[in-house]
Amino acid sequence: GQQLxxxxxxxxxxxxxxxSMNCTSSSIFNTWLWYKQDPGEGPVLLIALYKAGELTSxxxxxAQFGITRKDSFLNISASIPSDVGIYFCAGQRxxxxxxxxxxxxxxxTILTVHP
Amino acid sequence: xxxxxxxxxxxITVTGKKLTVTCSQNMNHEYMSWYRQDPGLGLRQIYYSMxxxxxDKGDVPEGYKVSRKEKRNFPLILESPSPNQTxxxxxxxxxxxxxxxxxxxxxxxxxxxxx
Numbered sequence: 001g002q003q004l005x006x007x008x009x010x011x012x013x014x015x016x017x018x019x020s021m022n023c024t025s026s027s028i029f030n031t032w033l034w035y036k037q038d039p040g041e042g043p044v045l046l047i048a049l050y051k052a053g054e055l056t057s058x059x060x061x062x063a064q065f066g067i068t069r070k071d072s073f074l075n076i077s078a079s080i081p082s083d084v085g086i087y088f089c090a091g092q093r094x095x096x097x098x099x100x101x102x103x104x105x106x107x108x109t110i111l112t113v114h115p
Numbered sequence: 116x117x118x119x120x121x122x123x124x125x126x127i128t129v130t131g132k133k134l135t136v137t138c139s140q141n142m143n144h145e146y147m148s149w150y151r152q153d154p155g156l157g158l159r160q161i162y163y164s165m166x167x168x169x170x171d172k173g174d175v176p177e178g179y180k181v182s183r184k185e186k187r188n189f190p191l192i193l194e195s196p197s198p199n200q201t202x203x204x205x206x207x208x209x210x211x212x213x214x215x216x217x218x219x220x221x222x223x224x225x226x227x228x229x230x
Contacts, residue, residue: 042221
């Protein structure tokens with residue numbers, strides 16, 4: 001099935017540093033989502049993007065919907081220890097038919113923040 | 116409290132012994148979905164349901180069945196489990212208004228081990 005390529009797979013950074021991660025696809029998505037998963041819990045939605053070129057912020061998080069609709073980026077500014085976790089991108093196509101409700105996730109980026 | 120509840124949280128069983136993982140949500144959500152999470156692969160969608168009696172395959176449906184007889188429940192059935200179905204499973208739900216502008220709420224996960 002369709003896969004999203006998410007990079008980097010892991011990051012080790014110092015507290016206060018900025019973080020960037022991205023997702024790319026070989027085909028177009030109409031919606032891009034970014035989730036964070038803490039250990040032992042389910043993913044929690046951070047940001048949703050619905051239009052090509054859209055730039056959306058949520059506190060220290062900023063995400064962009066690529067203009068080609070085949071990629072998306074997530075940036076975290078001034079990282080803090082509680083940013084630790086796994087970050088996932090996810091894409092959805094808003095086409096008709098039976099694939100309308102399918103959500104495809106990237107492989108995840110494991111973020112470690114050293115105090 | 117709004118939540119998605121999965122049971123059991125942990126299960127160790129043997130190959131071929133039918134099992135069911137239940138999922139229930141109390142938010143009157145139309146959309147429900149099952150995912151499996153494996154290291155390095157992120158979350159992969161197994162099945163989803165856009166409303167009662169409406170279900171469809173995700174990216175990895177082989178070996179699984181689902182049903183949606185009531186709005187609140189979406190059980191995942193493994194008729195004849197095999198070791199390659201050992202994984203961490205998540206159920207999720209969201210409102211469905213014709214697009215995905217409502218966040219998916221995830222359960223806390225079910226860790227299955229098939230021996």
